Amino acid sequence: MIRVLLADDQAMVRGALATVLGLEPDIEVVAQVGSGDEVLDAAARTAPDVALLDVQMPGKDGLAVAAELRRARPGCRIIICTTFGRPGYLARAMTAGAVGFVVKDAPPEQLVEAVRRVHSGLRVVDPALAAESLATGEGPLTAREREALRLALDGGTVADMAAALHLTEGTVRNHLSTAIGKLGARNRAEAARLADERGWL
Structure with a gap:
């Protein structure tokens, strides 16, 4: 059996x-x-x-x-x-x-x-x-970019994300900006949605 x-x-x-x-x-x-x-x-x-x-x-x-x-x-x-x-x-x-x-x-x-x-x-x-x-192909996002986009998916502010990830707000903005560029998105909400739809989060 x-x-x-x-x-x-x-x-x-x-x-x-x-x-x-x-x-x-x-x-x-x-x-x-x-x-x-x-x-x-x-x-x-x-x-x-x-x-x-x-x-x-x-x-x-x-x-x-x-x-x-x-x-x-x-x-x-x-x-x-x-x-x-x-x-x-x-x-x-x-x-x-x-x-x-x-x-x-x-x-x-x-x-x-x-x-x-x-x-x-x-x-x-x-x-x-x-x-x-x-x-x-494999997802283009780094682990930190995925974490930031997961939080963006929930509608968190940059300050909220920075606190949750134990990073500075500037570092979070950099991760989000890089992720937006990699995904060809207009903003972080669209980047989070695209990454989620592709199963990368």
């Missing part, structure tokens, strides 16, 4: 995924959680072979949890299963240790096949997203 852990904050989606997988004779859903903060404890209790993680969840997001789960349980194979098929998410997921990346609007049989394939040691990536990711 392939033991699967599901992490998705939408109860209906989580239940549907569990039902689809539970119909297979060789797959057993051993845990279902609704936030990233619950994943490690659930994995410790149930010893899954495969973890399906959503990207956007309360608490830690799926990409952060993937990296932690990879360190805590290196034998558990990780699939990111998300509504948001963004090229930046794919690159970050693979860096975090995921071996699969599927979008939720894929046919159910594709998800089942992805679980089996990653369990057998293969990688599985949505082909359209892989092609888009190659065309887009």
Whole structure:
């Protein structure tokens, strides 16, 4: 049996995924959680072979949890299963240790096949997203530029950002200005939106 852990904050989606997988004779859903903060404890209790993680969840997001789960349980194979098929998410997921990346609007049989394939040691990536990711390339932003844009996405002032990042306001302005230039945006709000849409934040 392939033991699967599901992490998705939408109860209906989580239940549907569990039902689809539970119909297979060789797959057993051993845990279902609704936030990233619950994943490690659930994995410790149930010893899954495969973890399906959503990207956007309360608490830690799926990409952060993937990296932690990879360190805590290196034998558990990780699939990111998300509504948001963004090229930046794919690159970050693979860096975090995921071996699969599927979008939720894929046919159910594709998800089942992805679980089996990653369990057998293969990688599985949505082909359209892989092609888009190659065309887009890696995100151009530095870690500090990403942090500043994340705060800009929430509408924070430069003073707020400087306090949160423990930087001077001038340094924050420099990071924002560089990020705006790299993204060809008109202002920091547009730069934050573009970076978020591409999965770079």
